[in-house]
Amino acid sequence: MRNFNTCLVLLVSSLMFLFISGCGGNADAPAAETSAAGGTAEAQTVVPDGVTELILWAHWTGENRNAFLEIIALYNETEGRDNNLYVTVEHVEDENMEMMMRLMAARLADTMPDIVHVAQMSFVAMVQNGLFAVPPQSVQDYVRTNYFDANAGLTFMDGVYWGYPTEHQVMSLFWNRDHFEEEGLSGPPRTWDQLREYAYRLTRRSANGEMERAGFIFPFGFDEAIMTQHISMFWGAGLDLFPTETTTNLNSDVGRQLNSLFAGMAEDGSTNAGWLVWGDALNNGLGSMVMMDPWALNFYIRQQGIEGLSEAIHVAELPTPTGTPGPSMSRGFTFAVPVGSQYIDESWDFLKWLNEGPENRMMDFMVNRFEFLPSHRDFEFPSVWSPETSDTFSRILEISRPQPTVYDYEQVQRSIANMVVEIMLAGRDPIQAVADAEAEILRNWEMR
Numbered sequence: 001m002r003n004f005n006t007c008l009v010l011l012v013s014s015l016m017f018l019f020i021s022g023c024g025g026n027a028d029a030p031a032a033e034t035s036a037a038g039g040t041a042e043a044q045t046v047v048p049d050g051v052t053e054l055i056l057w058a059h060w061t062g063e064n065r066n067a068f069l070e071i072i073a074l075y076n077e078t079e080g081r082d083n084n085l086y087v088t089v090e091h092v093e094d095e096n097m098e099m100m101m102r103l104m105a106a107r108l109a110d111t112m113p114d115i116v117h118v119a120q121m122s123f124v125a126m127v128q129n130g131l132f133a134v135p136p137q138s139v140q141d142y143v144r145t146n147y148f149d150a151n152a153g154l155t156f157m158d159g160v161y162w163g164y165p166t167e168h169q170v171m172s173l174f175w176n177r178d179h180f181e182e183e184g185l186s187g188p189p190r191t192w193d194q195l196r197e198y199a200y201r202l203t204r205r206s207a208n209g210e211m212e213r214a215g216f217i218f219p220f221g222f223d224e225a226i227m228t229q230h231i232s233m234f235w236g237a238g239l240d241l242f243p244t245e246t247t248t249n250l251n252s253d254v255g256r257q258l259n260s261l262f263a264g265m266a267e268d269g270s271t272n273a274g275w276l277v278w279g280d281a282l283n284n285g286l287g288s289m290v291m292m293d294p295w296a297l298n299f300y301i302r303q304q305g306i307e308g309l310s311e312a313i314h315v316a317e318l319p320t321p322t323g324t325p326g327p328s329m330s331r332g333f334t335f336a337v338p339v340g341s342q343y344i345d346e347s348w349d350f351l352k353w354l355n356e357g358p359e360n361r362m363m364d365f366m367v368n369r370f371e372f373l374p375s376h377r378d379f380e381f382p383s384v385w386s387p388e389t390s391d392t393f394s395r396i397l398e399i400s401r402p403q404p405t406v407y408d409y410e411q412v413q414r415s416i417a418n419m420v421v422e423i424m425l426a427g428r429d430p431i432q433a434v435a436d437a438e439a440e441i442l443r444n445w446e447m448r
Contacts, residue, residue, distance in 0.1 A: 051084050054347055055113040057092040057099065065091065067369060071354070071361055079353050085346055087115075094119045094333075097410065100126055103338060107131065112340030114347045117166070120154060120331050121409050127157045133337045133344045134160055142356060150330035151375040153402035163336035164355040166366055168373040169293035170328045170400045171228050171318065172392065174301075178312040179213070179288040188289075188316035190323040192261050195289075199270040202288035215270040217287035218262070218424060219278040223417035228329050228403075229291050230416055232318055233258055235401065236326030245407045246445050250416070251438035257321070259423055259430040266424040273424045285309050291318060294393065298371035302384070315392045328396055331403040332375070335362075373397065407445055415440050 047053050060068055072087050080086055090113070092099050100122040106112045118126065126132060140161040143152050151165045175188045179202050189195040199215030206212055219225040234241040237254040249255060266273050272281045281287040282296065283304040290296075294315075302310045317325040335355065337347045355362045363379045366372045371382045373393060381390035406412055419437035422428040 047086050047088060051080075051086045052343060052346060054085060054087045054115060054343055054350060056087055056089050056115040056117070057102075057113050058089055058117040059092065059094045059099075059119075061091060064369070065089070068365065071365060074361075075350065075353060080350070083346075083349070085350065087350060092116075094122055097122050097125065100129075100131075103131055104129070107338075107340055110340065112338040114341040114343050115335060115337055115351065117333055117335050119333050120403050123154075123162075123334050123336070124157070124405055124409070126336070127162055131338055132162050133339045133341065135163060135337070136345075136348055139164070139348060139352065142352075146357070146377060147375050148330070148377055148397050148400070150327075150397070150400040150402045151332065154330060154332060155334050155336075156402075157405070163334040164351055164362070165332055165334050165375045166355075166362055166372075167333040167370075168330065168366070168375045169295060169332055170330050170373060170393070170396050171225075171232050171291055171293055172315045172328065172396055173318055174282075174290050174292055174296070174313050174315055176285065176288045176309075176312050177314050178308075188314070189319045190317075192257075192319055192321050194323075195319045196261060196265050196268070196270075199265050199289065200268045203268075203270040205269075211269075211275045212286070214272040214275065214281055214287045215289065216265055216272075217278050217281045217290035218265075218271050218273065218420075219290070219292070220273070220421060220425070222278060223413050225292065226417040226420055227413040228293070228331065230258070231404065232291075232326070232328045233320075235329075236318055236320035238326075240404070242404045242406045245405045248412075248438060248441055250441065251435050255434050255438075256431055259420070259434050262420060263423050263430040266427070271424065283309070285312070294371060294373055297385075297389075302371070315389055317392070317396055325395070325399065327399050327401040329403050330397075330400045332372075408448055411444055412441050415444070 056072075058065075058068065069089060072089055076086050092102055099116065099118050103112065103116065103126065143155060143161045143164060147165060148168070150170070151168050152161060154165050155162045173188055180187070183201050185198060185201065189198045195216070202213070202215035203211075204213040219229075231241050234249070234254055237258070239249055239252060239254045241250060241255075242248050265271050272278060272287060275281075276286060278290065279300055282290055282292075283300045283306070285306050297310075297313070301313055318328055320326045335351050337344055337351070341347055353361070357376070357378065360376055360379055363374055363376050367374050367379060367382050371384065374381065381393060415437050419433050423430045423433050
């Protein structure tokens with residue numbers, strides 16, 4: 001496996017700028033305390049005298065942060081008090097590898113936090129840079145035994161399960177049953193050919209040809225979703241998009257067929273290309289299908305959707321060339337303990353309290369607040385979901401696979417997203433676009 005330590009030299013010049021400037025805020029906002037570890041600790045409570053403080057970095061803000069702090073307060077008032085421990089939550093974003101860069105800066109300053117909640121792209125690089133402590137065998141055994149294989153697999157590298165997986169996402173096809181019934185379609189598309197046909201039939205235009213409804217919503221501008229879509233649809237066609245972390249099958253028969261499919265739907269005028277951004281099309285009921293993760297059921301459909309949309313939206317496995325369901329990519333976040341923590345054993349004890357049964361406190365927070373998928377096999381699906389939605393995701397989870405390890409994942413993701421934009425929005429030939437995108441990816445890997 002390629003060693004990421006070489007990136008340390010390249011990052012050092014930007015680390016300290018980010019470390020300093022990233023802690024700033026609105027001059028009119030109440031001041032937030034900056035810890036020695038580099039996180040921002042908005043008002044929680046004063047740490048009692050004579051206790052051991054555990055610093056936890058997490059990305060939640062607003063009401064979601066407050067809901068998490070309620071769980072932390074329960075720990076501090078019960079288990080933590082009994083063991084003379086107190087957990088303080090500090091806000092650190094995890095966009096564009098920010099948490100990794102802050103953690104590397106904290107390591108240089110010998111001020112690492114005790115616990116981090118980190119997204120998959122950052123997590124892989126952190127493991128490869130030796131930033132995490134190896135969990136106790138009891139933690140590893142618990143994750144391996146009780147979590148879905150694909151979700152547990154996200155934490156598994158170099159023979160170690162490095163932490164507790166959370167924020168479980170697996171892509172599926174959202175389809176609007178009302179729209180389908182209007183067009184005499186009895187169910188979702190199962191094949192790639194049906195996907196294109198149904199998208200065309202479901203599209204609606206006014207008498208003067210203006211778009212009124214897109215048959216298929218494509219997530220332009222959401223690179224992460226485009227990458228997830230590509231990886232999953234390659235698997236559905238029986239091929240790995242990334243066989244190893246520095247090889248790709250993008251310019252293959254499958255890659256050319258997949259992107260020709262997207263080009264064809266754009267040529268048909270059956271997508272939101274050049275019309276609406278994907279989120280507006282989704283929550284306003286102006287699109288009939290989209291490939292998306294379950295978090296969107298809550299944040300876009302239930303919270304922001306037009307009346308009746310949450311009842312109309314159903315989920316299905318992603319279409320495949322043959323119609324036989326294939327794996328979808330599992331991804332999420334992980335709770336881990338940095339190697340520089342002064343309280344490694346105490347941090348793992350807290351994480352056991354937070355993540356393990358029978359209470360499964362973190363799982364309840366993830367599933368019933370956000371409508372994320374459970375990582376734990378024995379935990380129920382979101383209570384607001386219909387039995388049909390839960391059954392569909394249950395099938396998807398059994399065959400899903402963990403996000404593959406890809407060198408410089410974020411840059412590769414950007415190359416693939418740009419390729420799709422060129423094909424669907426600029427009308428570029430998909431065969432040439434695929435070849436050029438693969439060449440760009442290989443060239444960037446070679447340069448790094």
